[in-house]
Amino acid sequence: MTAASGSARGGVEIRRLHKSFGGVRAVWDVSFTVPAGKTVGLIGPNGSGKTTLLNLLAGYYKPDAGEILYGGTDLAGLPPERIARAGVVRTWQDPRIVPDLTVAENVAIGALARGAGMPNDAARRALLAESGLTAVADTPAGSLPYGQQKLVAIARSLAASPAVLLLDEPLAGLSAFERQHVVALIQQFRTTGTVLLVDHAFGVIAQLCDHVVVLNTGTKLTEGPPGVISKDPSVIEVYFG
Amino acid sequence: MIVYLYEVVALACIFAIASMSLNLVLGRAGLFSLAHGVLLGIGAYIYGLLTTQAGVSPAVGVVAAVVGTAVLGAALAAVSVHLDEEQFAVTTLAFNLLVVIVLTNWASLTRGAYGVAQIPRLSIGDADPQLMLLLAALLLAALTFVAFRALAKSGFGQLLVASASDPDMVRALGGPVWSLRVRAFAIGSAGAGLAGALFAMQAGYIAPPLFELHLSVLILAMVILGGTRSVGGAVLGAVVLIGIPEALRFAAFNAVSAGPLRQIVFGLLIIVTIYVRLHSKTSRA
Known part of the structure; x- marks a missing residue:
């Protein structure tokens, strides 16, 4: 049984997700879809809510409101081990090896x-x-x-x-040679699986992703194909500017 | 003299079983338990009470001690393994104190401060009972060694090490950290129960003060002395910490200073082992 064999199984639909810490709106009313078998990039400046969103998807945080639909069930608020066993597995910026x-x-x-x-x-x-x-x-x-x-x-x-891989800055801090290995692993996986890729490097996002979601100050700024996003003036202002 | 040697070797085997089982709990699962001595005591009482009060045979008594202690250990673990390390240590310490109080005061069940006397040993025909106990302790210690080393090297053992190092990471990969830890603690408690049953046979008489906190600290010191990551080290720790006080019995200048001298050396050993443990922990963090 390979995890990513199904086509419908791998899709994740995020609906109106909210998470605040004290008075800080870390993620506010964010909705987008990671279609089965696709690779979606999540970009945004530091503090835009990327890692919080990943922590919500992986069950590390409970959302204040909203749904995370995966294979007909709502993953929102489930403990991390149940989400992982359902097929949604994350990595961290730090390797966290033993x-x-x-x-x-x-x-x-x-x-x-x-x-x-x-x-x-x-x-x-x-x-x-x-x-x-x-x-x-x-x-x-x-x-x-x-x-x-x-x-x-x-x-x-x-x-x-996993059926869905959530990657938090997998390329940060790597040498050019190590990047090649990681990119090859992601490309190998995306032939059968679904990926949500968080990264700062837009070049990598453009190379690997079918679709890009841009976050800014906890809300979704825009989304679209990488070619369109890289020319969007509002994205250029907050992200490249 | 030969009977005395039998006794010391059997005692070392009994404590090797106890320290190997705590090695799984502390060295693999990372659970700093201060209850292992009283779990051993629970095994000793189950064996002692069943064989003297309920007419149960020694073999069945041993099995009951192993299973009963594992069940009680699992119950303790179920409510405490989610705590952080300091809270867990204090909870197990409280469990140790509590059980000793119950053993002392629930006199209708445990015979209270009088203790349980004339506890029978395993016997086959008219073989020398002391030699029988020695052989049983050696055999069971060897089996425990094989079993716990296999556990340490198994996937279960690897997951325990990973859960001790980074529980959130293991959960994010689907690992049921709580249940892994409860299982590890229950298996460790089973080992303590086995050691307890053998201890009750060896001593022939048990009473609550035997199982106060010093016994938990002694077993902990055995594990730490041997190096928490090695099952063989736990055996070595038990042999050294049982052997040294016995050797000091003969090294003392006169009978009056022997007792206090052993206590002093023993206390120093425990301080040093705890210091080493804390020091190695902080330097790794």
């Missing part, structure tokens, strides 16, 4: 955590090879450089065989 475990053990956590048991040797080797981690498979993950730790984290999320 330093004492080896790279192979860290990657295996993705499969173990969702209750799929220890991945078999062939599956494990294939994933490590795709991620360019074969040579360091038995190295404690804590001893790797930051960029490789980030690859470990993405491979770990893929080991959870």
Whole structure:
């Protein structure tokens, strides 16, 4: 059973999502759709609500109002482990690897955590090879450089065989060489899965995404294909300006 | 002399079982429990009361001690593993105090401060009962070692380590952190219950003061001394902390200074192990 085999299964529809912290409207009345099998980019300046939105989708925060529809159910307010088991899996800006475990053990956590048991040797080797981690498979993950730790984290999320991958700045802090590996992994995944990609680098968003949503001060500024968004004067003003 | 050696080796095996089981709870699941000694006490009381008051055979008594302690441990874990490390430590400490108070005061069930005496040992035919207990303790300690090492290396063990290091990350990947921890604590409690049943056989007599906080601290010191990430280390810690006081029994200059000297060395050992634990924790953070 590959997680992303279904076409209808992978879509996420966000409807009128709200989240405030004290008096601060972190996410205010945001709606958009991540269609099944598509890659949607989420951009915006610092503090525009991108990470809060991701935390709402992954169940780390409970929304004040709104719905997150996925495969006919509302994920809003469900605990993170239920959302992950439903097929929506996130990564963080920080790799959040387990330093004492080896790279192979860290990657295996993705499969173990969702209750799929220890991945078999062939599956494990294939994933490590795709991620360019074969040579360091038995190295404690804590001893790797930051960029490789980030690859470990993405491979770990893929080991959870998600239908939808929520990626929080997967390319931030990486060297050009490491970026290639991460981009290749995302491109490989998007042939069968659905992706919501948060990043600052518009070049990467344009390269990978079918559709772009722009946030500013917690609200949706606009959305559209990357080619249109990059020429939108309001986006240029808040984001590129 | 040979009987004395039997006793010391059996006692080391019993505490090795206790420290290996706490090693899973502390070293893998990251749960700083101050209740392991009283869980051992619960196992000892289940075995002692069933065999002396209810006419249960020693073998059934051991099984009942293992299962009963695991169930009580699971109940304690179910209401406490979501707490942060300090709160969890204080909760388990309170559990330790509470159980000792119950053992002391619920006299109609536990015989209170009088304790439980004439606890029977496992016996086969007319074999030397002390030798039998030694062999049983050695065999069960070896089985416990194999089982807990396999657990530590299993996917369950890896998930426990990951949950201790970053619970939010494990949950975000679908891992049921609460239930993983409750299971780990229940398995650790089963080990404490087994050690308790053997302890009751070895001692022949148990009373509440045996299971006060110092016993939990002693088992904790064994785990920390051996290195929390190693099942073999937990065995080593038990052998050292059971062996040293016995050795000091002979090293003392005279009978009057022997007791206090052992207490002093023992206290210093515990302070050093706790210090090392706290120090290694802060340097890693």
